[in-house]
Amino acid sequence: MLSIDCPHCGPRAQSEFAYDRTLDAIVPLAMPPAEAMRALYTRANPRGWSDELWHHRFGCRAWLVVRRHTVTHAIESVIGYAP
Amino acid sequence: MSRYSALALLRGALTGQKHWDRAWRDPEPKASYDVIVIGGGGHGLSTAYYLAKVHGIRNVAVLEKGWIGGGNTGRNTTIVRSNYRQPALHNFFDFALGLWEGMSDELNFNVMFSPRGAMFLGHSDSDMTSLAQRGDALRCAGIDAELLTRAQVQKLVPLLDMSPAARFPIYGGMIQRRGGTARHDAVAWGYARAADALGVDVIQNCEVTGLTIAGGRVAGVETTRGAIGAGRVGICVAGNSGPVAALAGIKLPIEAQTLQAFVTEPVKPMIDTVIMSQSLHCYISQSDKGGIVLGGDPDQFPSYAQRGLPNRLEKAAAEAIALVPALSRLRMVRCWSGTTDMSFDGSPIISTLPVDGLYLNGGWCYGGFKATPGSGFAYAQLLATGAPHPLAAPFGLDRFARGATVDEAGVGPMPQLR
Ligand SMILES: Cc1cc2nc3c(=O)[nH]c(=O)nc-3n(C[C@H](O)[C@H](O)[C@H](O)COP(=O)(O)OP(=O)(O)OC[C@H]3O[C@@H](n4cnc5c(N)ncnc54)[C@H](O)[C@@H]3O)c2cc1C
Ligand SMILES: [Zn+2]
Numbered sequence: 471m472l473s474i475d476c477p478h479c480g481p482r483a484q485s486e487f488a489y490d491r492t493l494d495a496i497v498p499l500a501m502p503p504a505e506a507m508r509a510l511y512t513r514a515n516p517r518g519w520s521d522e523l524w525h526h527r528f529g530c531r532a533w534l535v536v537r538r539h540t541v542t543h544a545i546e547s548v549i550g551y552a553p
Numbered sequence: 554m555s556r557y558s559a560l561a562l563l564r565g566a567l568t569g570q571k572h573w574d575r576a577w578r579d580p581e582p583k584a585s586y587d588v589i590v591i592g593g594g595g596h597g598l599s600t601a602y603y604l605a606k607v608h609g610i611r612n613v614a615v616l617e618k619g620w621i622g623g624g625n626t627g628r629n630t631t632i633v634r635s636n637y638r639q640p641a642l643h644n645f646f647d648f649a650l651g652l653w654e655g656m657s658d659e660l661n662f663n664v665m666f667s668p669r670g671a672m673f674l675g676h677s678d679s680d681m682t683s684l685a686q687r688g689d690a691l692r693c694a695g696i697d698a699e700l701l702t703r704a705q706v707q708k709l710v711p712l713l714d715m716s717p718a719a720r721f722p723i724y725g726g727m728i729q730r731r732g733g734t735a736r737h738d739a740v741a742w743g744y745a746r747a748a749d750a751l752g753v754d755v756i757q758n759c760e761v762t763g764l765t766i767a768g769g770r771v772a773g774v775e776t777t778r779g780a781i782g783a784g785r786v787g788i789c790v791a792g793n794s795g796p797v798a799a800l801a802g803i804k805l806p807i808e809a810q811t812l813q814a815f816v817t818e819p820v821k822p823m824i825d826t827v828i829m830s831q832s833l834h835c836y837i838s839q840s841d842k843g844g845i846v847l848g849g850d851p852d853q854f855p856s857y858a859q860r861g862l863p864n865r866l867e868k869a870a871a872e873a874i875a876l877v878p879a880l881s882r883l884r885m886v887r888c889w890s891g892t893t894d895m896s897f898d899g900s901p902i903i904s905t906l907p908v909d910g911l912y913l914n915g916g917w918c919y920g921g922f923k924a925t926p927g928s929g930f931a932y933a934q935l936l937a938t939g940a941p942h943p944l945a946a947p948f949g950l951d952r953f954a955r956g957a958t959v960d961e962a963g964v965g966p967m968p969q970l971r
Contacts, residue, residue, distance in 0.1 A: 471862050471863065471864060484862075485864060486971075489853060489855075489969050490838065490969070491967075491969075492855070495966075502939045507953075507954060508804075509746070510966050511794070511806045511897055511953045511954075511966050512804035512805060512806050512888030513804060513805070513806070513807065513808050514795070514799070514804055515794075515796070515799075515804075515805065515807055515808055515809055516795070516796070516799075517793075517795070517809075517857045520855060522854070522855070539876035540855050540856055540857050540858070541856075541857045542858070542859055543856070543858060
């Protein structure tokens with residue numbers, strides 16, 4: 471299990487968090503439909519470092535950007551998500 | 554290739570079994586091939602076999618970065634069935650099931666396909682309603698499905714917890730009697746041997762590291778053993794579709810996730826059908842060697858680690874023990890993981906790509922082993938003719954843009970919910 475260092479709550483077990491999507495898959499309301507479809511339906515799916523949106527669901531309920539390595543699970547940074 | 558037969562075995566008995574040939578050659582890569590298949594899993598090998606067998610295209614290479622069958626082919630829980638709800642899915646998987654039934658004969662290799670029945674348990678009225686609906690859909694398509702009462706389930710698997718205090722009460726079930734299991738490694742070996750006999754080069758320890766594209770058309774691949782030219786290239790790499798497609802600058806509706814399975818020490822026969830559950834995510838079967846094979850949920854976040862989280866194992870074990878309490882007495886001997894290609898509608902992608910001559914077979918999620926022969930058959934047709942096999946036509950990449958997804962779970966582009 472990962473240990474995710476929430477900027478508000480400190481290090482907590484991964485089971486408190488839920489993965490939502492990678493940052494390249496966030497669709498702002500103003501995005502043109504074709505681009506929004508692409509963002510919703512495709513992923514870089516990297517084998518390496520990836521920026522991901524996680525939700526501290528059973529904690530402070532903040533949305534967080536977790537920079538994580540998809541092979542080693544190393545976490546480089548956890549910061550608050552500011553849309 | 555010398556044929557395997559009882560007579561050959563008997564003859565060998567008199568000569569110390571020293572007459573066997575190696576099952577497939579170990580060729581050096583040629584300068585170029587008509588078709589290169591990237592990935593030596595069951596799907597890649599069966600694709601090469603049907604290219605040679607059905608379409609007469611024999612100048613074919615299968616390039617495998619490790620050893621054949623070392624990917625998800627050798628890591629799955631070996632369940633074979635065709636009882637999906639969506640017509641596009643059950644028609645395709647039932648075509649595959651038909652090929653499973655003749656596979657050992659066709660390949661002259663015992664893949665130990667064992668149609669011992671694949672049963673879903675229902676734990677509530679609503680489970681039973683949805684099983685009945687699914688069964689009706691299957692029967693209308695001419696696919697076998699049988700709804701079982703609680704008593705019939707109990708007779709089939711006497712070790713299930715049927716007590717009033719059961720954590721997951723059992724209301725009944727649905728069985729597909731033609732479903733079952735197969736020896737997964739043997740499937741890779743059987744297809745490799747049969748493809749090799751038709752002239753296909755099965756090349757192991759050869760990782761594709763680049764795709765050569767000239768004028769919008771694929772011309773070959775770069776590998777750890779040098780550049781190889783190709784008329785057509787078929788990607789067939791299970792959990793690695795993302796990184797391999799990225800070599801051509803293509804983003805796919807796929808996310809990689811880890812899926813685990815584990816097996817107990819071998820015991821005498823105690824479960825002689827495959828047990829799955831409509832609302833839990835745990836599958837239980839007994840291998841021919843006696844081990845109880847168990848699988849559970851994916852990790853639900855992107856991962857190429859081939860090492861899963863312990864809480865997933867714990868959940869699968871807890872569910873299995875609640876269903877079959879006798880399992881609590883057994884020791885787990887091994888657990889392992891595979892990287893699965895979670896597609897955004899949970900269905901496979903067998904498709905052309907935006908680069909001419911480059912094709913994709915991927916997105917099998919946690920359910921592609923049962924597809925192995927059908928997947929190879931359909932992909933070979935696409936690679937040979939450029940047009941999809943009719944049963945694979947619903948699985949083109951364009952379905953996402955057209956809004957024509959085949960979504961069995963109905964959760965849209967959120968693989969973490971699948
Ligand atoms: C734990 C687990 C349980 C499962 N249980 C079931 C089940 O019960 N029933 C079912 O139907 N399905 C099941 N599946 C899914 C099934 O195993 C897969 O969908 C299916 O095996 C995938 O196709 P494949 O056989 O070609 O993949 P693989 O065997 O993974 O083949 C892909 C190959 O490509 C190679 N490769 C990758 N990148 C490159 C490269 N760059 N160059 C060269 N080679 C490369 C890999 O080394 C690998 O050998 C399960 C999967 C897992 C992980
Ligand atoms: Zn927090």
